[in-house]
Amino acid sequence: MTVDPSARPTPSRPGTRPGHHAGVEAERVEEGYLHRRQLRTGTAGWLLLAGLGVSAVISGDYAGWNFGLAEGGFGGLLIAVVLMAVMYTAMVFGLAELGSALPTAGGGYTFARRALGPWGGYATGVAVLIEYAIAPAAIATFIGAYVESLGLFGITDGWWVYLAAYALFIGIHLMGVGEALKAMFVVAAIAVLGLVVFLAGAVPQFDAGNLLDIAPTDAAGASSFLPYGLIGIWAAFPFAIWFFLAVESVPLAAEEARDPARSMPRGIVAAMGLLLLLALLMLVFTPGAAGSAAIAESGNPPVDALEGSGAGEGITTVVNYAGLFGLVASFFSIIYAYSRQTFALSRAGYLPRALSVTNGRKAPVLALLVPGAIGFALSLTGQGAMLLNMAVFGATVSYVLMMVSHIVLRRREPDLPRPYRTPGGTVTTGVALVLAAAAVVATFLVDVTAAFWTLAAYVVFLAWFALYSRHHLVASAPEEEFELLAAAEEEVE
Template sequence: MQEPNVKVVGQTACEADYLEKRQLKRFAGPLLLWGLGVGYVISGDYFGWNFGIGAGGFWGLFVATILMGIMYTTMCLTISELATAIPFTGGAYAFARKAMGPWGGYLAGIGVVLEYVLAPAVIANGIAGYITFIFPGLPKWVLVTGVFIIFLAMNTFGAKTTLNFELAVTVTALIGLVIFAVFAFPHFDATKLLEIAPAAGNTRALPFGLLGIWAAIPYGIWFYLAIEGLPLVSEECNDPAKDMPKGLITSIITLLIAAFTVLFLAAGTGGAKAMSVSGSPLPEALGAVYGNAHWVIKLLGIIGLAGLIASFNGIIFGAGRAVFALSRAGYLPRFLSIVHPRFRTPYVAILVGGVIGITSAIIGNGDILIQIAVFGAVISYIMMMLSALVLRVREPKLHRPYKVPGYPLTPVIALILAIVALFAGFFYAPKVILWTALVYLLFVMYFWLYSRHHLVAKAPEEEFAILAKAEEELN
């Protein structure tokens, strides 16, 4: 006999107060969304992108950065439509669930989870390495664990405090980029862009030919990676229909300006050859003309840490929401979606993701981790663009407070470039296929054998799909 406080929903049962324990608090406006959208990515301007010069030469990376800039811009415009029509925390999962059913939603959602849970592990090692440079002798595992504990606690004890902090460190990191530009611009030398020696049969402009552009695409992605996670905050927006498009569009504009400013001035000041192997390209670029003892070099190093912290903190915030949404609907274990009774934060998802991140950072291979994260991200891009196209056909009357300009060309461009980016990852690092396929296979097996039989119909994304299907049958 069924207990009085339990009701059957969908294919499983849950407590009567199931959703009450899983409600987030609305507080975010366009400014906080902009801070989070830029903060997700800003560390990519301070490190990582420059290795693309070694893969494709300066102009090869330049073309790759343009292509990925077009992909992310068209994707942000398309996501703005999806996020206002389907304003749930699940982001890519919620969009694909609405368009392609549980399997589509799950595959898209797992891509986001992989990206957001594993990326902090890579960034934590970068933060630990920077701190070790300042204070040598501290064990890496102590630093990694300490950094995670600080920001897991912040994310647990208040979403508004977390995003206000995120806004502050993001603005600080952007000020660092302005300082860099002011000091680098007078010393820009276009001849330094062509320092990479060409391979046989190629030119200095494209030292590795057209294949060099393809090889540089993963590094072009680094200038924008993670901005697509902004809709993970939809249920914490004051007005998703108005605020989410503003947050996405202002964020991508800011990141485009930052990307090309950094790309040209770093290579044109420090030299393409030196930048292609640099672990800290912006300070080293200025060090080449001012000397490493100059005060601005030290200042940039400190501000660069703010950029790393902004991305680390922001992605932990997004990871909690990605896991929370899939868990609330039953795709992942349901206990992961319980929110803190006082702070209304998905603290279980945040803490479990943090434990995985700490473990991955200490024992994992950083190259493989970032490959899996990027691969998962690109899978979610493809699923989101397909969702936009499918929903326009299947549900033309769906309420869309914001409509993507240039439809269908805009999402089609993003879709084609996402597929190109997917295969560029294969080209750059073939082992990503094996590792990511293995991780995806484990998640797919879990869904096929268990969680697809235990979905929660009253979860917002599931209820949205059920009501739409009922309306369609009625009509």
Template sequence: MSNLNQDYLAKRQLKRGTAGWILLAGLGISYVISGDFAGWNFGIAEAGWGGFAIAAGLMALMYFCLVLSLAEMSASIPAAGGGYSFARQVMGPAGGFLTGLAILIEYALAPAAIVIFIGSAVEALTGFNGPIVYALFYAAFIAIHLIGAGEALKTMMVISGLAVFAILATAIALLGDFDSTKLFDIAASADVAGATQMLPLGWYGVWAALPFAMWLFLAVEGVPLAAEEAKDPAKDVPKGIIAAMVFLLFTAALVLFLVPSATGAEAIGKSAVPLVDALNATGNTTLATTVNVLGLAGLIASFFSIIYGYSRLIFALSRAGYLPRFLSLTSKRKTPTWALIVPGVLGFLASLSGEGDLMLAMAVVGATISYALMSLSHILLRVKNPEMPRPYKTPGGTVTSGIAFVLSLVALTGVYAFDPRAFVYTIILYIIGALYYFLYSKNHLVAKTADEEFAMLEQAESDLAHELG
């Protein structure tokens, strides 16, 4: 390998062996956990409880199939780029970038939306909110990430643990108040064809509720972004992402059934803090106060972990030459300094709009595009590279990834049904990003193929280890 390549990659190294499967499962849970506290419930207002339950079931199936597909690809291709690396392996540089760009839109906008929600939670507790709160949260958590991946992941586990405790405590407290009749207290709309007590806003409502159902699982697909820092990627990443998904299915079922049944679907469909309102309505006021505080921990956990996710994705895209190369420079602690800071500054500026709901819907559009492309990558890898070593194999093979592919396209149209503005804005952003690649960065790639980049990386690490030894 040339000295130029060795020097280039020597400055772009992540710390190996930082995370076992338990830390990776914790990462997957913390990506998502804030979604159990709020946001999902607005889907009940769109579709009624029955319609939202159908939407949640469809999205649970989509994510489960996607996670099983990602588990196979992450074991075979353990790279920090996650879905982008998988797509690049089988669809070439353009397919890789278009997948990475969709994930980037999701991971760059989601923290900006979440920090606005954090500001609202801080205001409810302290009366203080605004740009200073947003700036403080971005600065504090980027600083922790700069200290090191191991420290960041362990901090995140503690914060996530508090949020999980709040959800489980809420579920136990509400168990005795379960009343199935309250799930169907939204009257069937006289203006909607085919509206029933089960589907008070018809099948259109189910369609429009899909983005809110995704909020129960959104970003769990980011676990493979930690592949280069896992102790044993071929075993740890599949175990970590599947364990996270199974746990999230459990917590989603708890909030979906127990929270609306305590106070009524109509009230919960309008609530900014559904768990807190359900506890207050059932007389659990002390626990409600505690959960209100720990709900902030849930938001912080997701904010904190998605910062980790976007930094690893941008690091990988930059190292390959898709994005400006300075973004993949790593510090002495082997953390991607500029990949943490630059998107943080841009996210903070986006948060000043105060439009958290719009950014969330845009993040969902980016996510669904990436899910379709990642599912397609799994299908194409099975067809084109049947001999590729697969330490973990997806149960059901291409049927499983085919289900994820179809449902992700349905979910993409669901955002249009709910918020056409978010859909159009995201597509415009996506086209601008694609033009950047086709007009500029495709001529500045570091390696022609993913295999070539991995070979360069392994050689650089080997050379460094030899020099240090």
């Protein structure tokens, strides 16, 4: 976004400006500041944006979701997936509206900045950043397990795989967004094709009785359909989320999209449609082929489902390799997402400004490298399941704040130009808000340690803002300019 300097209203006093909350200051920066912090515009159409959304999520169809069977059984996970599908669909409609109205690289942070001010924007951006910085670390551990199980390159020690994955895919991102998005699209397409191959093998082996083979416990409301009782539905929320986690990353590509007002809604809605179909098919036919009890603890559900049902070795091998592509696709895409979120927060001064400097190919170098180094360090713990739950905690907190932002902007700024409008308006995003709040609580039911560690990291980030960065925001950053113009319009009125 470019704003004519002559159109800027004069700040009410040095160092501050209309619309900023008390105690938050914006600074004028040296000429050329934004010139060194530009992304390549007009690169991605709606199809590449849809590919980004599917790519970010596709690993969740191969692994992770199945652990919800151990929390809620098939019935509990089924209900949880339906509820989370409703939440994500409603949220995607809301984000499609916000992304078309406020198209910057900040995504959810930009929306919350406009609706909730600097504190709300930063709190949302940090929650998103925690999700995207930690999720690749979890996925890296799964990639390492896949590489070792397949016997690729003779590797038996996973940390070499983690390092190679981060180095290779960060390197591709440094080459430029066009190259990265096209590579992501191809990898995601192979992963989707792998799921099709799996379903071709699993559907003939389907037995409805396999879905309910977990013995009921003595929990309240327990049955063959809900073996862990009613509480199992809630406990399965974080795993149901894995079918859709990170589809909300699509708006982060707004500044690099062609005609984002049109391509952003089309891309994210198309991605969500395909993900809904894949979630339903994988949820039913994976345990339906080999049994919920067997799949509940599996590290490679599609392969174990085929092997457990007696499918041929050839199709099992193909699906095994496709699973690796699925993990790589999500790893690749979420690196893109964390770099753009870091870039946007840094460019506006919420994080150290050096993180947003771009290279000759308009790629944010340190925004790719620094979170990548942190993620690599986390991957060395080998605690993939715990890291997954930490990522889900950050995600659900951001969902709550983004849905609040949609509702606030609809009521406070009804005349804000919205090329796309959410079907059902604030009722739709209100449903997503309630379900997201329930999902935040559910993360504590599954792994209290992971939730509290993530909460601690979140508090540290908020302390940074309270003590330092709120006094050093950049007035000319796009997200700050949005509010500057909004404040100017209010003064005119």
